[in-house]
Amino acid sequence: MKVLTKNTDYAIRALLALAAEKGSYLSAKAIASGQDIPYQFLRRLLQEMIRHNLIVSKEGARGGFMLEKDPDAITVTQLIEIFQGKVQVSECMFRKQICGNRSRCVLRHEIMRIEQVVQSEFEKVTIGKLLRDLEAANRK
């Protein structure tokens, strides 16, 4: 069971690169080569992140991308939702055959509780936090 797909993985790395470069534009090409992400693939991810107002772009020569939001306001949960869809454990695991009535399906609570746990754990992980951890590691 793979929790993060390449989409999300690459997006996080791209955002880290942008966060480190804060204030100036960084081209897709620069990000791609720096982070070892397939260029065209990355382009699509960047477009998607623009649509979600995480980053902004400048067209033309010397153009590129820049972080729009506060790095501490970008959580891994958000990125998962963008690139892998909302976290959901299962459609409706326990159907009429088992629990008689969907609405009083108690078991579903257990599943939804875990959904919440997973989501809130990933919410603690922000681009800002990752960047600080990274810098701390590099200083050593």
Next chain:
Amino acid sequence: MKVLTKNTDYAIRALLALAAEKGSYLSAKAIASGQDIPYQFLRRLLQEMIRHNLIVSKEGARGGFMLEKDPDAITVTQLIEIFQGKVQVSECMFRKQICGNRSRCVLRHEIMRIEQVVQSEFEKVTIGKLLRDLEAANRK
């Protein structure tokens, strides 16, 4: 992001049916119709669970499947591992380009911590617990 695939979903439901029927054999056909699981699909899942010693089977007429392990010793984590592979967040998210050296990659710790949380949450959910919850709900 879908945490449980049909494989795991169906397997849980099949095990619940077997746990409820404890002591006697239940046929794949009976499970399939009772839980609304595609028959041939279910057959494969049952075979897989035999291989992992969760259940046993009896061939021939009046044959079927029976729970082998204590329902409280079967966790959702185990079922995820069987049907979706070991829980892993990402291969190695932060590579040489970012953290210089894979071995001192501090960021990976964050990811592995979450892996642990997810895994231990699903470990709390056993077939036994689900069955009791289910019975409690039905009594109401």
Next chain:
DNA sequence: TTATTTGATACCAATTTAGTATCAGTTAAT
């Protein structure tokens, strides 16, 4: 005017997920 860069899309291959079909062998019951 040209090189560089994003915007928008269309396409493709590999993998995973979900589901179906078939046939051989085993067993209970008549």
Next chain:
DNA sequence: ATTAACTGATACTAAATTGGTATCAAATAA
């Protein structure tokens, strides 16, 4: 002994998802 009801094993297929590539138009800095 025969038959119906089962499991064991395996092969196959379709659809969806994932990962990756290619192309061309438009914008902009030098």
